[in-house]
Amino acid sequence: MNKVIFLCNSPSVWDQEKRYAGWHDAPLGATGVELAKQMGRTLRDSAIRFDVAFSSMLARAIQTQWLVQEEIKQLWLTVEKDWRLNDRHLGCLQGLTANEVRLHFGRERLHDWMRHYRQAPPPLAESDPRHPRHDYRYRKLRPAILPNGESWQQLCARVTHFWDFGVTPWIRQGSNILVTSHENVVKALIRHLHHLYEEDLHDLHVPVGVPQVYEFDSHGRVLSNYRLHPSSAETTMPHASVA
Numbered sequence: 001m002n003k004v005i006f007l008c009n010s011p012s013v014w015d016q017e018k019r020y021a022g023w024h025d026a027p028l029g030a031t032g033v034e035l036a037k038q039m040g041r042t043l044r045d046s047a048i049r050f051d052v053a054f055s056s057m058l059a060r061a062i063q064t065q066w067l068v069q070e071e072i073k074q075l076w077l078t079v080e081k082d083w084r085l086n087d088r089h090l091g092c093l094q095g096l097t098a099n100e101v102r103l104h105f106g107r108e109r110l111h112d113w114m115r116h117y118r119q120a121p122p123p124l125a126e127s128d129p130r131h132p133r134h135d136y137r138y139r140k141l142r143p144a145i146l147p148n149g150e151s152w153q154q155l156c157a158r159v160t161h162f163w164d165f166g167v168t169p170w171i172r173q174g175s176n177i178l179v180t181s182h183e184n185v186v187k188a189l190i191r192h193l194h195h196l197y198e199e200d201l202h203d204l205h206v207p208v209g210v211p212q213v214y215e216f217d218s219h220g221r222v223l224s225n226y227r228l229h230p231s232s233a234e235t236t237m238p239h240a241s242v243a
Contacts, residue, residue, distance in 0.1 A: 040071025091149025
C-alpha cells in the first residue's frame with residue numbers, strides 16, 4: 001500500500017489582499033510561510049518518506065514545497081514541476097479583488113464564473129502581457145494549449161490528464177508521492193478519484209494547511225483517505241482564498 005499526499009499552497013500575498021491570483025505568480029505571505037512550515041512538521045511527525053514529488057509551476061506552490069521538504073529533511077527529493085498542476089486560470093479577473101469584479105461585472109456573473117461547471121471568465125487577449133504565452137517558463141509548450149481563462153470543466157480535464165499519465169505510473173510502482181498544488185486543483189483531483197458529479201465539486205472542503213492523504217493499492221485504486229492534522233501544540237492560522 002502506497003500513499004499520495006496532497007498539499008494546497010499556503011496563502012500568498014494576493015490571498016491576503018483578497019485578489020484573484022490564477023496564474024499570477026504571487027509569492028507566499030508571512031502567514032503562508034509559517035503555515036507551510038507547519039504542514040512540513042505535521043508530515044515529519046507522520047514519518048512518511050517520499051519517493052517523488054510534483055508541484056505546479058507557480059511560486060506559491062514551489063515555495064510551499066521547498067519549506068515542507070526542509071521540515072521533513074528531504075531537500076534531495078526529486079520534484080517534477082508541471083503546468084497542469086497550476087491553479088485555475090481566471091482570465092481577465094486575475095489581479096482584481098472580488099469587490100472590483102462585482103462592481104465591473106455584477107454579482108450574478110461572478111457567481112456563475114466561480115460556480116458554474118462550464119462557464120469560463122472573460123479570456124485574456126493573446127497580446128495581453130499577462131497571457132502565459134509571454135511567460136518564459138512555458139516556452140516549451142505549444143501556445144495553443146495554454147489557457148487564457150478556464151471553466152471548472154477545462155481545469156478538471158487537464159488535471160485528470162496529469163493524474164492518469166503523470167501520477168498513476170508512480171502509484172503502480174509502489175511509490176509514496178507528494179503533490180503540492182492549489183485548492184481548486186486538489187478539489188478537481190479529489191473529484192476525479194471519487195468519481196463525483198460536477199455539482200458535488202463545490203461541496204468539497206479542502207482545509208488550508210492540512211495534508212490530505214490517499215492510500216492506493218498496486219492497481220491505483222483508492223483504499224482510504226484521511227487528513228493529517230497538526231499537533232495540539234501547533235497554531236493554525238489559515239487565510240481563506242478569494243471566493
